[in-house]
Amino acid sequence: DTAVSQTPKYLVTQMGNDKSIKCEQNLGHDTMYWYKQDSKKFLKIMFSYNNKELIINETVPNRFSPKSPDKAHLNLHINSLELGDSAVYFCASSPEMQPDTEAFFGQGTRLTVV
Amino acid sequence: GQQVMQIPQYQHVQEGEDFTTYCNSSTTLSNIQWYKQRPGGHPVFLIQLVKSGEVKKQKRLTFQFGEAKKNSSLHITATQTTDVGTYFCADPTGGGNKLTFGTGTQLKVEL
Numbered sequence: 125d126t127a128v129s130q131t132p133k134y135l136v137t138q139m140g141n142d143k144s145i146k147c148e149q150n151l152g153h154d155t156m157y158w159y160k161q162d163s164k165k166f167l168k169i170m171f172s173y174n175n176k177e178l179i180i181n182e183t184v185p186n187r188f189s190p191k192s193p194d195k196a197h198l199n200l201h202i203n204s205l206e207l208g209d210s211a212v213y214f215c216a217s218s219p220e221m222q223p224d225t226e227a228f229f230g231q232g233t234r235l236t237v238v
Numbered sequence: 239g240q241q242v243m244q245i246p247q248y249q250h251v252q253e254g255e256d257f258t259t260y261c262n263s264s265t266t267l268s269n270i271q272w273y274k275q276r277p278g279g280h281p282v283f284l285i286q287l288v289k290s291g292e293v294k295k296q297k298r299l300t301f302q303f304g305e306a307k308k309n310s311s312l313h314i315t316a317t318q319t320t321d322v323g324t325y326f327c328a329d330p331t332g333g334g335n336k337l338t339f340g341t342g343t344q345l346k347v348e349l
Contacts, residue, residue: 155335165324167281167339169332180336214280218335224269225330226283227337 127151130215130230137205138238145200145233147215154220155179156198157227158190161212170213173198205237240265242329244340252348257317259343261310261327268331270303270310273339276323284312286330317347 128149137143149156157180158170172180176192187203198215215230241264251257261270269288273281285294287303287310294301300313310327327340 157336159337165275165342165344167326167337167342169336169338172336174335182336220335224286224288225335226271226286227281227330229280229282232280 126231128215128217128228128230130213130233132233133231134234134236136236136238139205139207141205142201142203143205143235144202145213145215145235147198147200147230149196149215149217149228149230151217151219151228152196153217153228154195155218156192156195157216157218158198158200159214159216159229161214161232163211167214171198171200202235205235207237210235210237240329240332240338242327242338242340244325244327244343246343247341248344248346250346250348251317253319254316257314257321257345259312259325259327259345261312261340263308263329265308267307267310267329269329270307271328271330271337272301272310272312273326273328274323275326275342279323281326314345317345319347319349321345322347 155174157172161167171190173192189201192198212232216227218225218227271286272284275281292303298315324342324344326342328337
């Protein structure tokens with residue numbers, strides 16, 4: 125069973141389109157995240173949610189809108205896609221909002237904007 | 239803001255050689271975590287260090303936390319092709335339990 129699953133794994137789309145990435149975790153965790161990894165492998169937090177509530181919005185453009193219908197799901201919707209949005213997006217979860225718990229990552233969604 | 243730098247950015251080694259990646263933070267860390275990301279894969283947790291000067295081993299991997307808790311290292315003895323990937327240190331103590339990742343070291347192991 126996949127602990128943190130994202131769909132789709134690959135997404136190729138044209139500039140200006142709107143797209144969504146879905147994430148689900150079956151670990152019973154309270155906290156979920158979105159991270160962005162660029163072409164140089166830099167990994168950066170975008171959002172974190174705890175029990176469906178937004179905790180962190182790391183100065184992400186408001187074209188990006190996360191939605192958490194319940195604590196097991198955290199989806200990411202992106203409006204008006206730009207070339208610079210091309211990256212790998214990782215969903216992750218952790219059991220508690222404490223600094224001694226590991227994060228579990230999904231397999232990533234490779235977004236290519238053309 | 240806080241920065242977590244890793245050196246080197248890339249490392250090519252022959253199988254059997256040792257490898258070390260160094261992680262340096264601009265601020266004092268409470269804990270530090272290490273993750274491995276295989277090519278095309280996702281980050282996977284390796285270990286967490288908490289105490290000043292702590293050393294932990296996992297088979298051929300040795301992790302160290304500096305005395306001042308501003309740096310850490312990962313040493314791999316006698317690398318194997320299965321060690322290929324990008325190794326990240328990460329500070330787990332940012333607000334909201336976010337991970338602040340280091341810049342990563344990409345390791346390639348050649349036969």
